[in-house]
Amino acid sequence: MEDHAILNVKNLSTHFFTENGVVEAVNHVSFSLRKGKTLCIVGESGCGKSVTAMSIMGLISSPPGKIVDGEVWFEGKDLIRASKKDMRKIQGNEISMIFQEPMTSLNPVLTVGEQIMEPLIEHKLLTKNQAKKQAVELIKLVGIGRSEEVFKSYPHQLSGGMQQRIMIAIALSCNPKLIIADEPTTALDVTIQAQILDLLKNIKEERNMSMILITHDLGVVAEVADYVVVMYAGKVIEEGTVFEIFKDPKHPYTKGLLKSKPIINQRNKRLYSIPGQIPNLIGLEPSCYFFERCEHRMDICRRKLPENSKVNHDHQVSCWLYDKSEGALS
Amino acid sequence: MSMELIRGGVKKVVGYKKSSLWTQVLHRLMKNKMAMLGFWFLVLILLICIFGPLFSKYANSRVDAAYINQPPSSEHWLGTDKLGRDVFTRLMEAGRISLTVGLGSMILSVTIGTVLGVLAGFYRGIVDQIVMRMADVLMTIPNLPLLFIMTAVMSEWKVPAEYRLYIVMILLSFIGWPGLARLVRSQILSLREREFMQATEALGLRDSRKLFIHLLPNTFPLVIVAGTLNVGGAILSESVLSYFGLGVVPPTASWGNMINSANSLVDFQNRPWLWIPPGLAIFVTVISINLLGDGLRDAIDPKMKSR
Numbered sequence: 087m088e089d090h091a092i093l094n095v096k097n098l099s100t101h102f103f104t105e106n107g108v109v110e111a112v113n114h115v116s117f118s119l120r121k122g123k124t125l126c127i128v129g130e131s132g133c134g135k136s137v138t139a140m141s142i143m144g145l146i147s148s149p150p151g152k153i154v155d156g157e158v159w160f161e162g163k164d165l166i167r168a169s170k171k172d173m174r175k176i177q178g179n180e181i182s183m184i185f186q187e188p189m190t191s192l193n194p195v196l197t198v199g200e201q202i203m204e205p206l207i208e209h210k211l212l213t214k215n216q217a218k219k220q221a222v223e224l225i226k227l228v229g230i231g232r233s234e235e236v237f238k239s240y241p242h243q244l245s246g247g248m249q250q251r252i253m254i255a256i257a258l259s260c261n262p263k264l265i266i267a268d269e270p271t272t273a274l275d276v277t278i279q280a281q282i283l284d285l286l287k288n289i290k291e292e293r294n295m296s297m298i299l300i301t302h303d304l305g306v307v308a309e310v311a312d313y314v315v316v317m318y319a320g321k322v323i324e325e326g327t328v329f330e331i332f333k334d335p336k337h338p339y340t341k342g343l344l345k346s347k348p349i350i351n352q353r354n355k356r357l358y359s360i361p362g363q364i365p366n367l368i369g370l371e372p373s374c375y376f377f378e379r380c381e382h383r384m385d386i387c388r389r390k391l392p393e394n395s396k397v398n399h400d401h402q403v404s405c406w407l408y409d410k411s412e413g414a415l416s
Numbered sequence: 417m418s419m420e421l422i423r424g425g426v427k428k429v430v431g432y433k434k435s436s437l438w439t440q441v442l443h444r445l446m447k448n449k450m451a452m453l454g455f456w457f458l459v460l461i462l463l464i465c466i467f468g469p470l471f472s473k474y475a476n477s478r479v480d481a482a483y484i485n486q487p488p489s490s491e492h493w494l495g496t497d498k499l500g501r502d503v504f505t506r507l508m509e510a511g512r513i514s515l516t517v518g519l520g521s522m523i524l525s526v527t528i529g530t531v532l533g534v535l536a537g538f539y540r541g542i543v544d545q546i547v548m549r550m551a552d553v554l555m556t557i558p559n560l561p562l563l564f565i566m567t568a569v570m571s572e573w574k575v576p577a578e579y580r581l582y583i584v585m586i587l588l589s590f591i592g593w594p595g596l597a598r599l600v601r602s603q604i605l606s607l608r609e610r611e612f613m614q615a616t617e618a619l620g621l622r623d624s625r626k627l628f629i630h631l632l633p634n635t636f637p638l639v640i641v642a643g644t645l646n647v648g649g650a651i652l653s654e655s656v657l658s659y660f661g662l663g664v665v666p667p668t669a670s671w672g673n674m675i676n677s678a679n680s681l682v683d684f685q686n687r688p689w690l691w692i693p694p695g696l697a698i699f700v701t702v703i704s705i706n707l708l709g710d711g712l713r714d715a716i717d718p719k720m721k722s723r
Contacts, residue, residue: 143618177620185618190611195633204629205619256619 091118091159092264092296093142098156098166100134100141103149107368111137113320114155119264119313124290124297126311126328128304128343132364134320135300136186139266141166142298143183144173160264179209182257184267188249188274192241198225198252199237205259224255229285247278251285258289265290266298271306283310304347308332316340319364319375326401336403338380374406382407441637444715451711454704461701465511474502475509488689495689497677507693510669515701517585517664518651524589525650526643529596530635536597537604538627548601551594559591563653567662577665584663588650596642603635637716644712648705655698671698 100112112134119125127135140146142158144165158165160181165173182205185191192201202221206212212220218237225233228251241249250270257265267286271279287310290297299310307314307328314331316324316339324337335341342360362379374380374387384406392404445451469475474492480500488495494503536547554562566587575583607613608631616626651671657663658672666673671694678684678691 145614145617174620174622177618179620183615183618185611185615187611191615193612193616193630193634195636196630204616204621204625208619208621208625253615256615 090120092121092161093119093298094157094159095138095142096157096159098138098141098158099154100137100146100151101154102151104368109367110320110370111151111367112141113370115317115320115322117313117315117322117325119296119298121296122294123312124287124299124310125313125315126307127298127300127315127317128302128307129317130302130343130364132367133317135302135317136268137320138317139183139268139298139300143177143181143266144168145183175209178205178257178262179260180262181264181266182260182262184250184253184257184265184270186269186272188246188253189241191253192249194241197238197240198244202237202252202256202259205256209260220259221255224259225252227258227289228252228255229281246274247282250274250278250282254282254285254289258293261293262295264296264298266300268300269302270299271301271303279306286310304343316343319370320367321375321404323376323405324401324403326397326403330398330401334397334401336397336401336408337376337405338382338407339376340403342379441712441715445711448711448714450707451715454707454711457700457704458708461511461697461704462515465508465515468508469505469512472502472505472508474505485687487687494693495687497690498683503674503689503693506669506674507671507697510671510674510694511697511701513581513664513668513670514651514654514672514698517581517588517654517670518647518705520582520585521588521592521650521654522643522647524585525592525646526596526639528589529593530600530632530639532593533597533600534604534627534632534635537601538608538623538631540605544601547597551597554591554594559653560656563587563591563657564660564662567657571662577668581664581668584654584657588653591653592646592650596639596646599638599642600635603638604631607631607634641709641713641716644705644709648702648709651698651705652702671695 095118096116098112098115099110102109102111115134115138117125127138129135137146137151141153142165146153153166156166160176163172163176165176168176192198199218199221202224203214203217206217206220207214210217222233222237225236230236230248230251236244236248236252241252244252250273254270265286270286271282274282283306286297286299289295297310299306301307311328314326314328315322316331316337318339324331324335324340331340332344335344339360342358345358346360348354348357360379365375365378372391373389374383374392377383377387380387386406390406392406392409394402394404395409396402397408474480480496483492483496483500485498486492486496486500492502492504494507496502497506532547532551536544567584570580570583570587613626613630616630621630654663654670655672655675658665658670659676661673661676663672664670674694675691675698677687683690
């Protein structure tokens with residue numbers, strides 16, 4: 087299985103060194119993504135989803151951030167140890183990223199066309215005319231009519247949905263093998279969200295690309311994911327195929343997440359929410375980080391970090407409830 | 417039909433010709449009466465200075481010993497000076513020089529200031545330290561004494577009079593860049609953290625592209641305003657230097673060295689036509705430039721107005 091993986095993240099740890107202490111934003115995260123598949127990273131705000139994505143892309147600015155440990159293997163290259171020059175050839179060319187807020191991710195003083203042309207000129211070494219032709223094609227591809235007009239317009243003249251389509255066009259411009267979409271629909275309204283997701287899904291399938299989708303919307307996960315990674319406080323607490331996770335969630339946190347999702351046609355007085363908040367990521371004790379909010383907490387949860395235990399071939403969880411080793415029994 | 421209307425509207429918005437930011441700025445600027453007053457005054461002064469001497473029979477500092485120190489008359493609108501030169505013509509010729517110095521030094525200092533500011537703000541660390549400490553050192557020394565010393569050295573080296581103009585320009589921009597560099601640097605420091613810069617990073621663009629295509633245009637509004645106001649300052653400094661005989665020296669005329677005639681008590685009391693016109697010219701030009709600059713600032717960034 088490992089051979090088909092396009093991306094292999096091993097033991098990735100990204101810390102931020104701040105005045106108040108070391109923030110362990112990403113803590114020994116491992117997962118792998120197979121070619122042509124979609125991997126969803128879910129979790130609530132501030133649990134390290136975006137930082138994971140940025141670490142893969144090499145976008146962690148240091149100081150204060152630093153990738154302290156781990157490897158990210160992409161097509162036989164370790165991206166963490168790649169030189170800046172090599173990295174630049176990968177960024178935007180083989181791996182590209184779609185950001186959360188299309189309104190702020192486009193440069194306000196450059197026309198949309200200029201911004202789509204940039205990676206083409208930079209990576210594919212096209213001339214201006216070729217790049218322009220291709221940019222107009224890309225605008226059409228992401229479902230915007232009047233592509234010639236849009237090509238010449240500035241970001242503020244477009245709606246949020248259109249801006250996100252443009253971001254997708256930019257990300258697709260060099261025909262990357264992997265797309266990382268960091269909550270691409272968060273800033274958009276619901277009707278547009280569905281369109282953007284469909285667009286992403288279709289293009290991904292058409293071009294046989296792989297995708298990492300970061301989201302906290304479980305509805306989205308159910309629709310597009312092949313494989314799900316649940317993160318909490320910088321750690322992967324459960325991972326498995328989308329089928330496994332939805333049918334048979336193991337970790338109390340995952341169960342809570344699934345419970346707090348509204349279900350159509352079912353009247354509830356009040357939507358379930360997991361009590362408490364994410365712990366402060368500075369100076370974490372070696373305990374289960376979900377300990378304080380967990381309904382099933384045990385003594386050992388306070389004392390020891392749970393290890394990954396296999397539920398079955400496609401499903402792993404790190405929780406003492408399922409750990410059959412002797413450490414758990416004591 | 418309403419659909420049609422809506423579609424037409426959208427088309428219009430999207431079809432807005434390039435740089436709609438600048439059309440908006442222009443609109444706002446045109447509404448500002450004081451700024452427009454400044455603008456038209458400047459245009460008028462420029463036109464008079466550039467084309468005026470062409471129509472004057474006293475051009476090129478023609479000396480006429482028969483008409484020395486004449487008061488204003490229909491022959492010589494602003495009288496003549498002690499060498500019998502027509503003051504009005506000389507005023508226009510001096511204007512050419514003063515405005516050239518102002519514009520030239522502005523362009524130079526804006527170029528130096530923005531390039532260094534962008535580099536310092538983008539690379540931070542050691543580059544930032546070097547550039548900003550240089551700027552600090554320059555800013556700690558009061559400008560006028562520094563200029564005096566440098567121009568005095570220039571006089572010592574016996575620089576030919578026709579080149580002094582350019583050297584004054586370079587010196588003024590040497591003095592003028594630190595303020596601009598600081599301004600641009602601070603702007604870049606905040607811009608580089610914005611999401612669209614992270615996006616350029618994620619696209620693997622090279623640094624030169626990030627710097628000059630993505631960051632620099634974002635500072636243009638600021639630079640344009642600062643540059644405009646800079647012209648006024650440069651004209652003033654040049655006048656001061658020339659007044660003291662350290663900037664542009666006779667026979668080349670400049671507004672500053674024309675006022676120099678007010679140095680002698682006789683001229684000051686009895687021949688006001690020698691020093692009032694150049695004084696007024698400096699006053700009107702600098703005020704116009706400042707009005708225009710202020711108007712530009714308000715037009716480009718309405719938020720700054722409340723300051």
